[in-house]
Amino acid sequence: MKNFNPKMRQSMIALSALLATTTLAPAASAADVSIFLWQYDEPGISTWWRNSVAAYEAETGNRMVVRNTTGAQYYQQLVIEMASGDAADVIGVNTSNLHELVSAGKLKPLDDLLSDPAVKARIQSGGWDALTVDGKIYAVPIAGRTLEMIYNACYFEEAGISGPPTTPEEYLAAARKLTKRDESGNITRYGTSMMNASEDPTYEMLLMWTIAHGGRFADADGQFALTSEPVEKALTFMKTIYDEGLAPRGMSETDQRSLFATGKTAMTIDGQWQFPFVEQNNPDHYDCYKSASRPWDGVATGGVTVALALNADAKEPEAAQAFLELITRPEIQSTFADHSPFVPFGVDAVSQEQIASRPYLEPWLKSIGTAIPITVPGHENQFNTIWPIVVNGVVASLQDGVEPKDALAEVQDELEGCCGK
Numbered sequence: 001m002k003n004f005n006p007k008m009r010q011s012m013i014a015l016s017a018l019l020a021t022t023t024l025a026p027a028a029s030a031a032d033v034s035i036f037l038w039q040y041d042e043p044g045i046s047t048w049w050r051n052s053v054a055a056y057e058a059e060t061g062n063r064m065v066v067r068n069t070t071g072a073q074y075y076q077q078l079v080i081e082m083a084s085g086d087a088a089d090v091i092g093v094n095t096s097n098l099h100e101l102v103s104a105g106k107l108k109p110l111d112d113l114l115s116d117p118a119v120k121a122r123i124q125s126g127g128w129d130a131l132t133v134d135g136k137i138y139a140v141p142i143a144g145r146t147l148e149m150i151y152n153a154c155y156f157e158e159a160g161i162s163g164p165p166t167t168p169e170e171y172l173a174a175a176r177k178l179t180k181r182d183e184s185g186n187i188t189r190y191g192t193s194m195m196n197a198s199e200d201p202t203y204e205m206l207l208m209w210t211i212a213h214g215g216r217f218a219d220a221d222g223q224f225a226l227t228s229e230p231v232e233k234a235l236t237f238m239k240t241i242y243d244e245g246l247a248p249r250g251m252s253e254t255d256q257r258s259l260f261a262t263g264k265t266a267m268t269i270d271g272q273w274q275f276p277f278v279e280q281n282n283p284d285h286y287d288c289y290k291s292a293s294r295p296w297d298g299v300a301t302g303g304v305t306v307a308l309a310l311n312a313d314a315k316e317p318e319a320a321q322a323f324l325e326l327i328t329r330p331e332i333q334s335t336f337a338d339h340s341p342f343v344p345f346g347v348d349a350v351s352q353e354q355i356a357s358r359p360y361l362e363p364w365l366k367s368i369g370t371a372i373p374i375t376v377p378g379h380e381n382q383f384n385t386i387w388p389i390v391v392n393g394v395v396a397s398l399q400d401g402v403e404p405k406d407a408l409a410e411v412q413d414e415l416e417g418c419c420g421k
Helices: 005-021 045-060 071-084 098-103 117-121 125-130 153-159 168-178 200-212 229-243 253-261 274-281 283-288 317-327 352-357 359-367 380-398 404-419
Strands: 032-037 063-068 090-093 139-146 148-152 187-189 267-270 289-292 302-311
Touching: 032 071, 032 317, 045 063, 045 317, 090 098, 090 317, 098 302, 098 380, 125 139, 125 302, 139 317, 139 359, 148 153, 148 359, 153 168, 153 283, 168 229, 168 267, 200 229, 200 380, 229 380, 229 404, 253 267, 253 274, 274 283, 274 289, 283 289, 289 359, 302 317, 352 359, 380 404
Parallel strands: 032 063, 032 090
Antiparallel strands: 090 302, 139 302, 148 267, 148 289
C-alpha cells in the first residue's frame, strides 16, 4: 500500500489534540461500556478502533470493554450473546443482519442521538438509509464497500482492447479476447474472475449481473422475481462465461483473488482491497492494474459492511450513545482510510491527499453512497436462509448443466415455500 504519511500525520495531530484537550469526567460517574466487534485485532483497522476507544475514554472517563471475535465466528457469537441476555452495550452489525436483529427487538432506535441534525450531517445519507427499518435508524455506518471493475491494462493493450468495458456485452467480448490457451488448448490465463462455487459470493455475482440486465431479485412489492427475464439473462450470461472456460470453474473466492493478483486472470469485479493485495503479491506488475466503474449503468451492490448499534437492553445506554456520537466526528472519520482499505461513510472523510495517493479509489468513492445491500428487499431478515438457496440454483446450472430457466424455477419455488409473503 502506498504511503500516506502527510495525511496520517495531520490526522494523528488532530486526534492527539482531542486527547490532550478533553476533560475527564469525575471518577464517580465513570462507566464500563461493552462493545462487540469482529475487527478489533485485525492488522491496520485495529489501530483505528484502538485510537477511537482511547479518545472516548480520555474524553468521558468511561472504560470501553471490548469483546472481539473473528469474522468467521462473528454471526454465531452474536446470536449466542443476544440469546444469553448479556450482549454488549454497543454491537457491531451490518446490513445482512440488521433487520433480523430489529425484528427480534434486540436494537434500540437512534432517535436521541440523531435529534441533533449536526450529527446526522456528518455521515453520508446513503449510509443512514441502508440502516433504516420502518422509518427509524438503528445503527451508525462506519465503513462500506462496493464491487467495481479492476483490470490488467497491460493485458488489455496486448489484446488490442482500448479501454475497460461498459456493458455486459463488452465485458463478455473482452473476456473472450483476454483468455489465453496453449497449443494443447489448456488455459494459461483466464479472461475474468467469476464467483461460481458453493459460497455466498456466488449469490452476489448473480445479483450484480441481474442488475446489469435491468432487474432485481424481488419486485416493488417484495415478491420474489427469480424467474424474471433479467435474472434468467444474468444466469445465462454467467453460464456462457463458465461453459467457455473464460473464468476459473468451482474455485473459491479466495483462490480466484490470488489468481487475479498474480496475473493469471485479466479482469475482475471486486473491492478496492485488491490493490494492496496485488502490490504485495505482484509488485513488478503493480502499475498494470487499473480500476474502472462496473460495466453497467445500474447501481453497485454492497453498501454498509460495518456499523455500530445500541443494544435495546444496554446496561449503560447513555455512555454507549456517547461513543456512537464520537465515532461520527470528522476528526475520527478522517483517520479511517489511513488504516483500512474500506471506504468510510463520513462526509469528505477521504481527503484529496489520500485520493491522490490511491487514485484507484475513485470508482468506489463514487458508488458507496448509492450502493444497495445484497439482501432481498422485503426479506432482509431472511438473508441467511435465502442466499444458500440461490447459490444452489446457480451451481446446479453452471456445474451440473441444468438450464438457467429450470434452475431458477426451482429456486423460485423453494424461496416462495420458505420465505414468501
